[in-house]
Amino acid sequence: MRPRITSSTLLGFSFGLVACGAGRDRDLIGSSELALSDLTVSSLDNASFTSGVATNDPPSGGQPDVCSNLGVRCAQFNLNVSLTSNVWHKPGGVQVAIRWATDDNALDLYVYKNGMQVAKAEGFLAAISESLLLRNAANGTYQVYVALDAANSLDPSVPFDAEARVQFDPAVNPVRPLLPDFAMRPQTTVTFDTPVFPFFGDVADPGQSCYHGEISEDGAVECMRFEQTFANIGEGAAELRFFIPKDPNDSSHNVFARTFYSDGSTTLTPAGTWEFHEAHQHYHYNNFVVSSIWAADSKGRRVGTAPVRSGRKVSFCMEDERIDDPKWGKAGVGVRHYIAPDCLVFADQDALYNYIVQGLTPGWDDIYEWYLPGQYIDVNGVPSGDYVLETTADPDNKLVEPNEDNNCGTVLIRLTNLGTPEHQAQIIGPGPGCHGH
Numbered sequence: 548m549r550p551r552i553t554s555s556t557l558l559g560f561s562f563g564l565v566a567c568g569a570g571r572d573r574d575l576i577g578s579s580e581l582a583l584s585d586l587t588v589s590s591l592d593n594a595s596f597t598s599g600v601a602t603n604d605p606p607s608g609g610q611p612d613v614c615s616n617l618g619v620r621c622a623q624f625n626l627n628v629s630l631t632s633n634v635w636h637k638p639g640g641v642q643v644a645i646r647w648a649t650d651d652n653a654l655d656l657y658v659y660k661n662g663m664q665v666a667k668a669e670g671f672l673a674a675i676s677e678s679l680l681l682r683n684a685a686n687g688t689y690q691v692y693v694a695l696d697a698a699n700s701l702d703p704s705v706p707f708d709a710e711a712r713v714q715f716d717p718a719v720n721p722v723r724p725l726l727p728d729f730a731m732r733p734q735t736t737v738t739f740d741t742p743v744f745p746f747f748g749d750v751a752d753p754g755q756s757c758y759h760g761e762i763s764e765d766g767a768v769e770c771m772r773f774e775q776t777f778a779n780i781g782e783g784a785a786e787l788r789f790f791i792p793k794d795p796n797d798s799s800h801n802v803f804a805r806t807f808y809s810d811g812s813t814t815l816t817p818a819g820t821w822e823f824h825e826a827h828q829h830y831h832y833n834n835f836v837v838s839s840i841w842a843a844d845s846k847g848r849r850v851g852t853a854p855v856r857s858g859r860k861v862s863f864c865m866e867d868e869r870i871d872d873p874k875w876g877k878a879g880v881g882v883r884h885y886i887a888p889d890c891l892v893f894a895d896q897d898a899l900y901n902y903i904v905q906g907l908t909p910g911w912d913d914i915y916e917w918y919l920p921g922q923y924i925d926v927n928g929v930p931s932g933d934y935v936l937e938t939t940a941d942p943d944n945k946l947v948e949p950n951e952d953n954n955c956g957t958v959l960i961r962l963t964n965l966g967t968p969e970h971q972a973q974i975i976g977p978g979p980g981c982h983g984h
């Protein structure tokens with residue numbers, strides 16, 4: 548088995564397997580598409596789809612060692628590639644991708660041809676999609692294996708979707724920056740619940756909406772929790788590089804953004820600052836995602852000129868978590884590259900600095916789940932009623948994007964019995980346009 552970073556081996560906090568059901572609606576996976584069948588890629592424009600179930604059934608003969616090493620029988624299907632002979636004069640390949648419902652489970656993806664492994668994408672923590680690229684894929688039949696990583700999964704049986712399609716690299720000319728473009732995705736969870744397990748060493752008492760750390764550090768009283776999800780729908784990756792000085796007399800906290808150009812060159816530009824969170828023992832990027840609630844009238848329209856409450860403007864770990872729903876089976880999805888927990892550990896160093904590198908690949912989104920510490924707005928003293936929950940990525944515009952107007956999203960929420968143990972939060976519909984738009 549490959550080594551897996553776990554809570555105890557890495558940083559002493561729990562980051563991996565949690566029974567939260569974060570992610571997409573389970574009903575959407577494995578039921579909306581055909582039962583497991585072969586995939587065929589014979590056009591430049593169309594994806595081929597299938598669905599299957601990865602289980603912890605014991606290994607069977609005739610499957611590669613990657614399956615038996617995980618102690619399971621893989622789900623298996625063929626990929627037939629039949630493209631015109633000159634297709635790869637434009638650089639690219641055939642993408643194979645899978646997705647599943649929640650990060651309670653981890654799936655691995657392997658592709659073989661003529662008995663030889665030609666590509667793999669091994670599920671890691673905090674992910675609910677995987678993808679790989681068969682660069683310059685030769686025509687022929689490939690065998691695709693999807694393995695349940697049972698040791699890192701809660702469920703014995705995990706439905707998944709799979710797709711394959713051609714993905715071309717962005718054209719080199721005209722030479723240009725391949726900019727990321729953040730787009731906000733609406734919330735699916737608003738709650739006063741807290742998880743029953745500790746996170747980053749932090750815990751909430753049973754029935755309490757706030758973590759101990761949120762109470763002690765922020766004075767939080769009544770924590771309305773929700774997730775924040777943003778996609779990168781741009782041409783290039785968003786990549787942040789934290790410069791963490793080795794010299795204790797160097798008090799700089801700089802973060803730089805790496806810009807990728809279509810000719811392969813890159814540049815670094817200042818993109819704000821980081822801070823270290825002592826209690827959680829990790830580095831935050833300041834001011835990346837912020838949420839607030841605004842009063843709403845009975846028709847769901849925004850009332851007033853200022854929010855009623857706002858949350859903290861931090862993020863701690865940008866990563867490729869899920870292929871963005873609108874990008875599933877579409878062009879413009881890169882190979883998963885920025886994975887947790889790389890976002891939390893030093894990637895490299897030189898004489899002066901340690902570096903943390905985190906980012907978001909085109910076609911992917913990242914979810915800050917509702918159960919993470921800090922994912923809340925304190926609604927203590929707020930009257931029950933309907934509110935607009937508004938969330939904005941890159942609110943201070945530290946990162947250059949081709950579209951700065953899609954970074955914000957809203958949902959309409961209803962808060963009842965506030966200030967009592969029976970307080971409830973629910974999403975009642977899409978919200979109005981964002982403030983100032």
Ligand SMILES: [Ca+2]
Pocket residue numbers: 728729730948950951952953954
């Ligand atoms: Ca944007």
Ligand SMILES: [Ca+2]
Pocket residue numbers: 673864866868913914915916
């Ligand atoms: Ca995430």
Ligand SMILES: [Ca+2]
Pocket residue numbers: 941944945946947948951
């Ligand atoms: Ca921006």
